[in-house]
Amino acid sequence: MNQNNSNTLKATPLKDLHLQLDARMVPFAGYEMPVQYPSGVKKEHLHTRQHAGLFDVSHMGQIIITGKGVAKALETLIPVELESLGVNKQTYALLTNDHGGILDDLMITRWSEDCFFLVVNAGCKDRDLKYLRDNLDGFNIDHMENQGLLALQGPAAEQVIKDLAPESQEMLFMSGSRVNLAGIDCYITRSGYTGEDGFEISAPPEFSEPLARKLLSYERVRAAGLGARDSLRLEAGLCLYGHDIDAQTTPIQASLLWSISKSRRSDGEKSGGFPGAEIIFQETMHGPTRKRVGLKVEGRAPVREGAELVNKKNEVIGIVTSGGFGPTLDAPLAMGYVKTEYSKIGTEFGAIVRGKVHPVFVQKMPFVPNRYYRG
Amino acid sequence: MKKAPSGLKYAASHEWVRDEGDGTATIGISEHAQESLGDVVYVELPQLGMSVVAGEETGVVESVKAASDIYAPISGEVIAVNALLEDEPEIVNGSPYDSGWFFRVKISDPTELHNLMDTEEYESLAAAD
Numbered sequence: 394m395n396q397n398n399s400n401t402l403k404a405t406p407l408k409d410l411h412l413q414l415d416a417r418m419v420p421f422a423g424y425e426m427p428v429q430y431p432s433g434v435k436k437e438h439l440h441t442r443q444h445a446g447l448f449d450v451s452h453m454g455q456i457i458i459t460g461k462g463v464a465k466a467l468e469t470l471i472p473v474e475l476e477s478l479g480v481n482k483q484t485y486a487l488l489t490n491d492h493g494g495i496l497d498d499l500m501i502t503r504w505s506e507d508c509f510f511l512v513v514n515a516g517c518k519d520r521d522l523k524y525l526r527d528n529l530d531g532f533n534i535d536h537m538e539n540q541g542l543l544a545l546q547g548p549a550a551e552q553v554i555k556d557l558a559p560e561s562q563e564m565l566f567m568s569g570s571r572v573n574l575a576g577i578d579c580y581i582t583r584s585g586y587t588g589e590d591g592f593e594i595s596a597p598p599e600f601s602e603p604l605a606r607k608l609l610s611y612e613r614v615r616a617a618g619l620g621a622r623d624s625l626r627l628e629a630g631l632c633l634y635g636h637d638i639d640a641q642t643t644p645i646q647a648s649l650l651w652s653i654s655k656s657r658r659s660d661g662e663k664s665g666g667f668p669g670a671e672i673i674f675q676e677t678m679h680g681p682t683r684k685r686v687g688l689k690v691e692g693r694a695p696v697r698e699g700a701e702l703v704n705k706k707n708e709v710i711g712i713v714t715s716g717g718f719g720p721t722l723d724a725p726l727a728m729g730y731v732k733t734e735y736s737k738i739g740t741e742f743g744a745i746v747r748g749k750v751h752p753v754f755v756q757k758m759p760f761v762p763n764r765y766y767r768g
Numbered sequence: 769m770k771k772a773p774s775g776l777k778y779a780a781s782h783e784w785v786r787d788e789g790d791g792t793a794t795i796g797i798s799e800h801a802q803e804s805l806g807d808v809v810y811v812e813l814p815q816l817g818m819s820v821v822a823g824e825e826t827g828v829v830e831s832v833k834a835a836s837d838i839y840a841p842i843s844g845e846v847i848a849v850n851a852l853l854e855d856e857p858e859i860v861n862g863s864p865y866d867s868g869w870f871f872r873v874k875i876s877d878p879t880e881l882h883n884l885m886d887t888e889e890y891e892s893l894a895a896a897d
Binding site (some may be wrong): 548 | 804807809810812828830831832833834835854857
């Protein structure tokens with residue numbers, strides 16, 4: 394029996410649309426998802442950077458947590474400042490474990506004083522839900538299981554949203570708003586996973602497909618699949634859970650200290666109080682043994698996930714966790730973990746591809762400048 | 769999908785072979801192969817003078833998303849490689865049977881050509897893929 398048999402895979406509300414658009418469907422995190430459309434990953438990627446790509450990300454977990462004092466309660470699990478997060482403001486956050494490892498990375502938006510909206514990774518959502526329910530006793534945790542989530546990403550996204558919701562207020566990067574798009578009640582946030590300006594749109598299941606069709610009716614909007622989503626996020630230097638970060642990786646090793654709010658750090662006024670805080674603080678003070686870095690790859694051969702990184706003495710000093718080809722860079726690129734002494738920008742070492750050593754350099758991320766709208 | 773030119777022979781691993789009639793053969797990958805790979809961004813070819821063996825890995829073709837091995841459909845000594853692929857690997861997508869060829873060999877055992885599929889056989893295999 395094939396575990397990936399399509400009978401056992403879940404479908405998003407946009408499955409019929411993907412099939413109609415002749416997408417190549419693949420199993421991903423238990424869902425049947427479009428990896429690319431006939432135009433191909435490269436064109437979808439470049440189109441998103443130049444105009445706008447529409448991605449189906451309905452496989453991700455959308456969770457609403459409600460209850461008096463929910464901000465304070467969530468802060469016991471997540472090292473961000475939520476009590477003072479404004480309504481309709483969004484933050485990137487990590488769920489940490491007792492060893493300081495990362496259980497998941499997620500987006501949190503405050504819907505009201507006592508209500509937060511979480512978007513978590515598809516592959517982690519069942520475990521996250523159980524974890525949240527086990528640890529947030531007395532709060533209402535609602536999984537919007539069939540809710541659609543569409544990501545409209547790229548410089549043309551703003552114009553499309555303005556056109557569909559002319560009365561909507563101007564939104565900045567990492568903020569949200571409840572809007573009516575083409576007659577459909579949606580919650581949108583100005584954020585994404587491509588490094589571009591753009592929006593993520595949460596829409597009711599039955600209206601997700603009509604909304605997607607409406608968005609695709611704009612000349613500058615084209616459907617883009619998971620393939621382009623991956624190459625775009627890699628160029629943007631963003632982590633993919635299960636590859637670049639996992640339960641054995643700490644935020645410090647992952648170069649994600651920025652995601653821990655100042656008030657929650659060792660010298661903050663609300664220091665600690667989340668799982669693994671002591672380990673993370675120790676590591677901040679003494680420095681991690683390994684660090685996540687961006688890698689510029691010499692030549693044209695892509696360096697893929699799992700490739701070993703070696704120094705001049707041919708000793709293994711790290712491993713690639715994400716790698717491929719960046720259509721915007723028109724060059725291969727990668728990220729991975731190296732022993733801290735090799736993590737300085739510009740440091741040269743080798744990546745082993747099919748037995749041969751290819752020179753790579755530590756490069757500052759993002760590889761392609763991000764273009765978030767900050768006003 | 770573009771129809772394959774007639775007169776070519778194919779391996780089940782989706783490489784084509786053109787018998788040049790002078791003891792040499794040209795090798796590339798099929799339309800079906802380039803289609804399923806997607807945008808080709810890098811091709812690693814065998815070295816000139818190297819001996820390749822039918823059915824063995826002789827190179828790699830990489831798309832944005834993944835790397836796939838290239839197998840030699842017949843045995844022989846590599847006498848030419850397509851240098852164009854170094855700077856313009858995307859021609860494999862645009863012209864898999866023509867300017868997107870991979871390498872040429874001096875055939876070491878012409879009987880191996882009989883082990884390969886003709887266009888019709890290959891197309892039915894590719895259609896079932």
